[in-house]
Amino acid sequence: MDTATLSRPLRKPSSFHRAKRRIVRGLQIFALLLVLVYTLFPYYWAFVSSTKQGAALYHSALVPALDFTYYRQLIDNPIFMGSLLNSAYVAVCTTFLSLVIGVSAAYALGRIEFPQRRAVLMIVLMISIFPQVVVLSGMFELINWFGLFNRPSALILTYLLSTVPFTTWILTTFIREFPRELEEAAIIDGCSHFRILTKILLPLMGPSLASTGILAFILAWNEFLFALTFTLTDENRTVPVAIGLIAGTSRYEYPFGQIMAASVTVTLPLIAVVLVFQRRIVAGLTAGAVKG
Secondary structure, three states: OOHHHHHOOOOOOHHHHHHHHHHHHHHHHHHHHHHHHHHHHHHHHHHHHHOOOHHHHHOOOOOOOOOOHHHHHHHOOHHHHHHHHHHHHHHHHHHHHHHHHHHHHHHHHHHOOOOOHHHHHHHHHHHHOOOHHHHHHHHHHHHHHHOOOOOHHHHHHHHHHHHHHHHHHHHHHHHHHOOHHHHHHHHHOOOOHHHHHHHHHHHHOHHHHHHHHHHHHHHHHHOOHHHHHHOOOHHHOOHHHHHHOOOOOOOOOOOHHHHHHHHHHHHHHHHHHHHHOHHHHHHHHOOOOOOO
């Protein structure tokens, strides 16, 4: 037997590779289940707690009691339902305006050449990461000057401070991925920049607009600090503030079940929106990942 045959490593049987693939796949499934349990269990526990009454709230049973008294109370509560409508109005208007402004700014920053473009992009990024507390006093004076205090429109104006830089930065990245040949052909045909944006780029930006709009909608829907500061009456408050102000029948009672029911109710519109636009969201998040 020659030395080449002796030095050649022995090939492992196919059963070993099949067993190895099964183990790796089993570990992947276990990790996936672990992540799902970690992320979904708080929502399930909120639903379980919202269906319990009295002393049952302090029992650690994982099976819901299916008592929907708290949900019926929320539906019959005009203040909570009004705050739900206020949140929907503010979030939809904020998302629409931030997309309109963000698309216009993103096209200018992503396609039009000017010396300060990089500096403007950095300023936009810096504004988007500012803490809300830093701009709270300045926004309070601005809201008073415009006469918008204790109105839902005040929240739309303040939310644009955080959603417009975010949408501008994200959409600028998407616009840069489009081939310039589309615009060059349109310019040769005599199209202006406005027509290029509205007639050529916007139809191609559906997935990116959906994903960015959903993130802006969630940001506006869940905002608490500005909504607490710039609204005073129950008729103008949004859902996060309404949930935070839910009180028990006495000063010693913490309405845990009612708060959990309100939290589950507030989460349902977000789930519905994500399910409706899930394909566009995935397409928008993966746009530009593969070239060629």
